[in-house]
Amino acid sequence: MYYILVKMTWVVGSWVLIGIFVSGFCLYKVMKKNKEEKQRKNGIPRGSSGWPFLGETLDFIACGYSSRPVSFMEKRANLYGKVFRTHILGKAIIVSTDPDVNKVVLQNHGNAFIPHYPKSISELLGKYSILHINGPLQKRLHALIGGFLRSPQFKAEITRNIEKSVQHVFSSWMENQDRRIYIQLESKKIAFEVMVRTLMSIGPGEDLNFLRREFEEYSKGLISLPIKLPGTRLYKSLKAKGRMLKVVRSIIEQRKMAMEENQGKGFSIKDVTDVLLRDTFESSDETQPRLPLDSISENIIEMMIPGEETVPTALTLAVKFLSDSPVVLARLVEENKELTRQKAKSGDEYNWTDYVSLPFTQNVISETLRMANIVNAVWREAVKDVKIKGHLIPKGWCVLASFSSLHMDEENYENPYEFNPCRWKKTGASINSNTFTPFGGGQRLCPGIELSRIEIAIFLHHLVTTYRWVAEDDDITYFPFVRMKRKLPITITPIVGGTMEER
Incomplete structure (x- = not known):
């Protein structure tokens, strides 16, 4: 009898727990539905919050590890717009795969959004x-650095430096007996050297090697758990x-001393460090915002990221x-x-x-950037309620402007998953296009x-005129960064009379 009572109590208790769980879940769904209905009436875009706490994160990450990471965006855009x-x-967050909405977010008129x-x-x-x-200081720094990078003096100098870096790395390939190299590793050597030279005029040597090792360790934590x-x-x-x-800091301190010693005698600008230091010390307009001296070093390190991540990936x-498109390669070679x-x-x-005037090479670069989607989106946070094309982005909400969705949308590009540089013959590599936003x-x-x-043009020119190669099978991974799983191993064969031998 006692056993029967215990059994009945256990059964009843189990059903009570199940009832509580089901009731709680139903209540959660009702409250969620009511909340979403209220949000829709306010103009917040349709969508789903997914599971409690987790949201739709698991699906987002799973798609990132797949061969088609934009499928997360595509599926929801088809359902909700x-x-x-x-x-x-x-x-x-609110995700935009609309080029017009993305443009408004990026233009940020009225400072409605801040980086997140x-x-x-x-x-x-x-x-x-x-x-x-954000604001005036960001605009000022952007203009200073952009102006230096576009100057004729810099363009002439950096062209020679990129050529030297490419030739130095390429010449080391012949030391491999099996002529097998990993493009992902070799491209980092070139791009990082070019970037550090642009930032601080540091060439090959002990300092460059040290910075390369430490920056590789530093960059591993950019996407990690925020635990120190x-x-x-x-x-x-x-x-x-x-x-x-x-x-x-040691380099900046030396430059600072040299700049102070040369006050009134002129000071030649040779890199980004000089640009930032001169703006800090030589300007007499105190109304203009200035980057604190102590933060210049951190900004220099931050600007090394393209040399370690984006440019090498491209x-x-x-x-x-x-390698997968022999017809395109043959035309590029010619x-x-x-x-x-x-x-x-x-x-x-x-x-x-000479390099930027090669039309098909530039089209290859544009098509690579479109398909690579190295920077697949930007995150912004609304500092006030913003309405764009009838959509409300509430204050405090994040908006993710997806670039990869634009690049892989059939409405923007015919057969978007096909590597076809000829598609750029008519449109050109327009950086002002709302549907082409790799930068x-x-x-x-x-x-x-x-x-x-x-940098990409010089690399491709010397590669295709110096070597033939056979690439091994390799796959692209997209999360947390765009990478080749096996670092893209290729086996090279020198071209007799190729570029490197002629110089």
């Missing part, structure tokens, strides 16, 4: 990060940053796409061989204009656009 609401990575990044990135970049600062306990990824990255800061994927013949005939040195847009359009493109 090109602007929709979701909940990922612990945040309620994961805590690990904010921690590593610091308070005065170029990615974080000893042994954690973020902690290790912060320590690596501290070691780099000692080197960079170089690697260009080789990947060309165009660059013709440039080589012209230069051999005239005896003139290569210059910036962002608006007030925060990357000031290094032209530098990135010339």
Whole structure:
């Protein structure tokens, strides 16, 4: 009898718990539905908040690891429209795959949006990060750096420096007996050297090698758990940053002393460090916002990111796409061989204009950037209620402006998953296009656009005129960063009479 009572109590208790759970779940669904209905009436885009706490994060990450990461966006855009609401990575956000909405977000008229990044990135970049600062100071720094990178003197100097970096790395390939190299690793050597030279005029040597090692350790923590306990990824990255800061601060201190000694005698600007220092010390207009001296070192380190991440990835994927497209590669080879013949005939040195005047090469670069989607989106936070095309983005909400969705949308590009540089023959590599945004847009359009493109052009020119290669099978991964799973191994064969042998 006692056993029967216990059994009945257990059964009743189980059903009560199930009832409570079901009732709670139903109540949650009703409240959620009512909340969503209220949001829709207010103009907040349709969408789903997903599971409690988790939201739709698991699906977002799973799509990121797949061969088609934009499927997360595509699925919801088909259900709710090109602007929709979701909940990922612990945040309620509005996602835009609409080029017109993205343009408004990027232009940011009236300072309606401020940058928003994961805590690990904010921690590593610091308070005065170029990615974080807003308003007049951001505009001023953007203009100063962009102006320097577009100057004729810089273009002439950096063209020679990129050529030297490419030739130095390429010449080391012949030391491999099996002639097997990993493009992803080799492209980082080139791009990081070019970037550090642009920022601080540091060439090959002990300092460059040190910065390369430490920056690789530093960059691993950009997407990590925001925990700074000893042994954690973020902690290790912060320590690596501290070691780099000692080197960079020493260089800046030397430059500062030289600048103070030369006051009134003129001071030649040779890199970004000089640009930032001169703006800090030489300007007499106290009404203009200034970057604090102590933060220049951190900004220099932050600006190394393209040399470690974005540009090397573009170089690697260009080789990947060309390896998979022999017809495109043959046409690229012929165009660059013709440039080589012209230069051999005239005896003139290569210059910036020579590389950017290769139309098909530039189309290959544009198509690589479109398909690579290295920077797949930007995050912004609304500082006030904003209405765009009838959609309300409430104050405090994040908006994710998706670039990859625009690049892979059939409405914008025919057969978007096909590598087809000829599609750019009519449209050209217009950086003002709302549907082509590999470098962002608006007030925060990357000031290094032209530098990135010339670097890729020089790399491709010397590669296709110096070597033939056979690439091994490799796949692209898209989360948390765009990468090749096996670093894209290729086996090279020198071309007799190729570019490198002629010089």
